[in-house]
Amino acid sequence: MALYAAAAAVLAGVESRQGSIKGLVYASRFQNVKQLYALVCETQRYSAVLDAVIASAGLLRAEKKLRPHLAKVLVYELLLGRGFRGGAGRWKPLLNRHQARLKAELARLKVHRGVSRNEDLLEVGCRPGLASQVPRFVRVNTLKTCSDNVIDYFKRQGFSYQGRASSLEDLRALKGKCFLLDPLLSELLVFPAQTDLHDHPLYLAGHLILQDKASCLPALLLDPPPGSHVIDACAAPGNKTSHLAALLKNQGKIFAFDLDAKRLASMATLLARTGVSCCQLAEEDFLAVSPSDQRYRQVQYILLDPSCSGSGMVTRQLEEPGAGAPSKERLQALAGFQQRALCHALTFPSLQRLVYSTCSLCQEENEDVVRDALQQSAGTFRLAPVLPSWPHRGLSTFPGAEHCLRASPETTLTGGFFIAVLERAEVPSSVSQAETSAPEHIPSAAPKRKKRRCKAAAAPSAPPRT
Secondary structure (H helix, E strand, O other): HHHHHHHHHHHHHHHHHOOHHHHHHHOOOOHHHHHHHHHHHHHHHHHHHHHHHHHOOOOHHOOOOEEEHHHHHHHHHHHOOOOOOOOOOOOOHHHOHHHHHHHHHHHHHHHHHOOOOOHHHHHHHOOOOHHHHHHEEEEEEHHHHHHHHHHHHHHHHOOOOEOOOOHHHHHOOOOOOEEEOOOOOOOOOEEEOOOOOOOOOHOOOOOOOOOOHHHHHHHHOOOOOOEEEEEEOOOOOOOHHHHHHHHHHOEEEEEHHHHHHHHHHHHHHHHOOOOOOEEEEEOOOOOOOOOHHHHOEEEEEEOOOOOOOOOOOOHHHHHHOOOOOHHHHHHHHHHHHHHHHHHOOOOOOOOEEEEEOOOOOOOOOOOHHHHHHHOOOOOOOEEEEEOOOOOEOOOOOOOHHHHHHOHHHHHOOOEEEEEEEEEEOOOOOOHHHHHHHOOOOOOOOOOOOOOOOOOOOOOOOOOOOO
16 A cells, blocks of 8 residues: 555645656655656556546545545556555455446547557657667676576566577567567666566565666776776766676775765665675765865776756656757756766876766767866877767767767667766876776677576575565
């Protein structure tokens, strides 16, 4: 019941303009924020349909104690969702009494509008477009398990493993209970778009991270070797931080900063669940962090994923159906902060490699920010050429911009994303030879999957206790 009560409270807050869905979900203190977020977004997307069905069935007239927002969430689960997966307490028998009438009204609405699918009832601005075709990407948390054991676990659950994908067409063709290994990332599994794993025991135990492929690229391309000192400048909600820790094998240090206390608290929970032990969280503005502080003298790697417009997020169309481009004023404010953060990051004396990323499609937040930062660095840093086979490159707004990466549902079957990898053009005198002798590896393709078994970090053969 807690899930549905929380979803109803978030819906009420959204309608009364108390905040965005994402902000209210994080403020709710509900433990599984992703599950709550998904339920609220889907209920909101079908809001007009649910209102029509509830009114036609006379549900609220018959059940005086059932509040409108809770009714909407419960009817969504009954008619359009996965049933009462979280338990509906005393409301379940009540909804079951009206189930036949509610289903009949939904069917009558389809006939009236001349459609056969639930999605066809949606207004054009609310219908899933290309974003709905983005597969469900699942990163295996190598701090707890490995791809081989996770694959075997899913196979025992009746899923059909199709091997490593060779093209985007393989990903587009995924259906039912089939899944693939991503062609680029050896720890990334790919399921059909509609696959919901928020209740899966491996996810709840921290063995799996539900993370879009494009969002996995920043940590992969930063590529810090075990033992490194790394800064994650704008870290919450923590998926990229947990990926960095996996690459470090929990050996080294991650200094993670974020100003939002609630998001940072949620991040701490995520890191604990995923077994991250090398991270130091700080509720602090990265711009206020001194590069001369002795705690950061060994930091050679920085991941900067600052606040942005979110115009590339595939979930944004669910939160804001038909939402247009961000205003010019908002873009200017965001780009100003992003540029200050990037220029600040480049002043850390031992820095060797930095990844700048956003989930934005806007040139002002992407190529323009990188261009201006490179100009201010006066040749100290340069763009590193990465992933030459990646099909979607940076906009040709300045020489070298083709080294940047872009992602989109249309070209890469991922969320919209931008990534630039900056590397130092010269070794600073303050860094010793020993500190810079570790070779850097720029991944260009995923390694072949080894035929081996994991040792201590095996995936559970039975659902773990949480």
